[in-house]
Amino acid sequence: MDTWMYQSRINFQATATEIIETQLAPWIKNTGFTFDLKRRKKEGSGPKSIGSARVIAFGLERGATLTTRQCLDFELSELKRGQLIDLQLAHIPEGWLIAAGYILPPGSYLRHGTEMLAGGNSHVLGVASLHKEEWRFKTPNGQPTFFPITPEYTNEEIDFAENIMAAALIVASEIDEMARIETLFQGTLGLRTKEERRNFYIAFETTDRSFSKKVCDVWTKDTAISAKMSYGSKAFAQGVIKEIMKKCTEDNVIVIEIDIFLIPHLEAEQEDDFEAMIQGEDVIIITSEGGGGLRAQSETLGFHLASQIMEREESKRAEILKSLFARRGSDEKVKGGKSGESKLEWRQQLNDQQQETIENWLNEGAGRVHFQQAPPGTGKTRVAAACIAAIVHQNPDCAVLATSGSNLPVSKLTEEAARTLPDQDMIAFFSGMAKVRYSEHIALLENHLLATKINKEGYQNKLEPGQARDVKIYLEKIERHPKQAAERKVGAVLQKTEFRNVVFATIHMALSIPGAHVTTTHLVVDEVTQVSFTSMVHLLCQMPNVASVLLTGDRRQIGTHLNDLPDLIHEGFGLESLTTQIQHCPRISTTTLIYCYRAHPTLVQCFDYASYRQHNERVIPAIAATERRGLTDLGINLPVSDIPLILLNICGHTEIDPASFSIENPETNCRSAENC
Incomplete structure (x- = not known):
């Protein structure tokens, strides 16, 4: 058996002298899809043939390379991107190393470095056959689609769609993980000065522009990093990226120099590793995992946790999930509800549509999901804070989680809720990176931060020794070093020892602090347009006591960030905005806010015409132009006529902020600054 291993940078020739078959690995069958096709180079002008395909199914640790010898009843030339395919997957022991086209035993010295570690339930690709059953939901060009889930879906079709969504999430997770692995630094670190034994610099040198772009995308300022001696060893230090400098030499070599800060872990052995690094020993520096929780979402969908809850539970959580999956339930036509105490000051300031949101929120029924469609300036965050105040006033024993996909909306919601409920004891959790990026804004929330709560006199006296440490x-x-503070770990201690019925945190942060989500009875999700369907399903499946959900956002604004993923899974795989699903769910009640309080009537008319009127929606100025005289009454000279209104055409590549996960567009910002 010659040339038995040839993959990527591994090029090793060997001859097998003996093969002993001990046993066949247990295998399972699952349906997945092709997400990439590799074509061979061919001389002449004829079409290129397909050399291999990348396929994925739930159960695989990563996308697998499918070659001709693994095809049972078809040729590779028959495949298309997005095509359904049945895969037989073999179980692989924990600790083995998995690449796209080969596996290696634990501790293998010969390796590329991009292999993934097999877990307790990992599988690898065996053989494949075409999926014979017809899928009835397709795009206009004939490609199967699995989202949004409409009332026409049967329960069996929902199970199938969950499986495919789980596979797509593995692809998304692998892309993030591979970018981190492919851009890790291996070599010697430099010290800026001998006295500063925590500040280092590293450098990448390359002539490959695509690789340099990938490095700059992954190695961003304020991103957390870790250091280890080898691929299989534990990290001995952690830190953060301080600065990034990119330049091109006369020889067209791209040099990316990165300033980093590292601090050793407390164990003696790891301090020895840190000292060896300072003395010039080669180490591996890698950026930390992103906060998307894609693997956990994949397992929730792949193991059909939502479907099992809907089928087996008689609970409000089950009814909420049924509403989200467009299923029939016990209360088909619930609308409106309890008015609550309308004489409270913060309720008297709300208009009729905003009051309607509160009434729906308070009437949880058998399990309620309410969506508030809120264009810019219509007061959605204020209403969300009022909803929190209303349920706390009505039910002091409730447990509210106010969350979003990123830190900035969470901080604004915390600030608004603090104004509405000045005497309420609430807690807000923020990552160390968020506290650096939004330090001035988060500092305003000091009374509700974790440090304030655990620094109260007498609190540490009731803790166990380990917790107190x-x-x-x-x-x-x-x-001094907020990124090194264990917010999740200490937050879990606080929630275990002291219950607070109003908690603020991003979805990812809340899921990592059990006390922040397990007891939740009422859930508020702000900026829901930037929250994916899969992440929302995963969150609800972790909340056994949830009874009422308020989703607030603007479906006409930018959705989830998918630019880094293959365009195949941008639509139809559940990674899109939750608002895409909401419009297909008849049991989700909706309130539409139409009065804009923030902008001048002329501006309101502009974005009303540009974004809403075409969808038979309206945004109306709440304050007349005659009352918008703040600048005019200052007595300064202002242009009053013949001044053009500049509307910016957004172009360039959008990026996701590493701290808040919100969307930004540096190229457009630079062009705007140049034009001004």
Whole structure:
């Protein structure tokens, strides 16, 4: 058996002298899809043939390379991107290394470095056959689509769609993980000065522009990093990226120099590794995993947790999930509800549509989901805060989680809720990176931050020794080195020892602190346009006591960030905005806010015409132009006529902020600055 291993940078020739078959690995069958086709180079002008395909199904640790010898009843030339395919998957022991086209035993010295570690339930591709059953939901060009889920879906079709969504999430997760692995640094670190034994610099040198772009995309300022001695060893230090400098030499070599800060872990052995690194020993520096939780979402959908809850539970959570999956339920026509105490000051300031949102929120029924469609300036965050106040006033024993996909909406919602409920004891959790990026804004929320709560007199006296030590370390680091403070770990201690019925955190942060989501009875999700369907399903499946859900956002604004993923899974795989699903769910009640309080009537008319009127929606100025005289009454000279209104055409490549996961567009920002 010659040339038995040839893949990527591994090019190794060997001859097998003996093969002993001990046993066949247990295998399972699952349906997946092709997400990439590799074509061979061919001389002449004829079409290129397909050399291999990348396929994915739930159960695989990563996308697998499918070659001709693995095809049972078809040729590779018959495949198309997005085509359904049945895969037989073999179980692989934990600790083995998995690449796209080969596997390696634990501890293999010969490796590329981009292999993934097999878990306890990992599989690899065996053989494949074409999926024979027809899927009835397709795009206009004939490609199968699995989202949004409409009332026409049967329960069996929902199970199938969950499986495919789970596979798509593995692809998305692999892309993020591979970008981190492919851009890791391996080599010697440099010290800026001998006295500063925590500040280092590293450098990438390349002539490959695509690789340099990938490095700059992954190695961004304020991103957390870790250091280890080898691929299989544990990290001995952690830190953060401080600055990035990119330049091109006369020889067209691209040099990317990165300033980093590293601090060793406390164990003696790891401090020895840190000292060896300072003395010039080669180490591996890699950026930390992103906060998307894609693997966990994949498992929730792949194991059909939502479907099992809907089928087996008689609970409000089950009814909420049924509403989200466009299923029939016990209360088909619930609308409106309890008015609550309308004489409260913060309720008297709301208009009729905003009051309607609160009434729907308070009437949880058998399990309620309410969506508030809110264009810019219509007061959606204020209404969300009022909803929190209303349920706390009505039910003091409730547990509210106010969340979003990114930190900035969470901080604004915390600030608004603090104004509405000045005497309420609430807690807001923010990552160390968020506290650096939004330090001035988050500082305004000091009374509701974790450090304030655990620094109260007498609190540490009721903790166990290990908990008290964690709290002490947290308080030492939170001011000077917030990125090194264990917000999740200490937050879990606080929620375990002291219950607070109003919690603010991003979805990812809340899921990592059990006390922040397990007890939740009422869920508020702000900026829901940037929350994916799969992440929302995963969150609800972790909340056994949830009874009422408020989703607020603007379906006409930008959705989830998918630019880094293959365009195949941008639509139809559940990674899109939750608002795409909402419009197909008859049991989700909706309130539409139409009065804009923020902008001048002329501006309101502009974005009303540009974004809403074409969808038979309206945005109406709430304040007349005659009352918008703040600048005019200052007495300064202002242009009043013949001044053009400039509307910017957004172009360039959108990026996701590493701290808040919100969308930004540096190229457009630069062009705007140049034009001004």
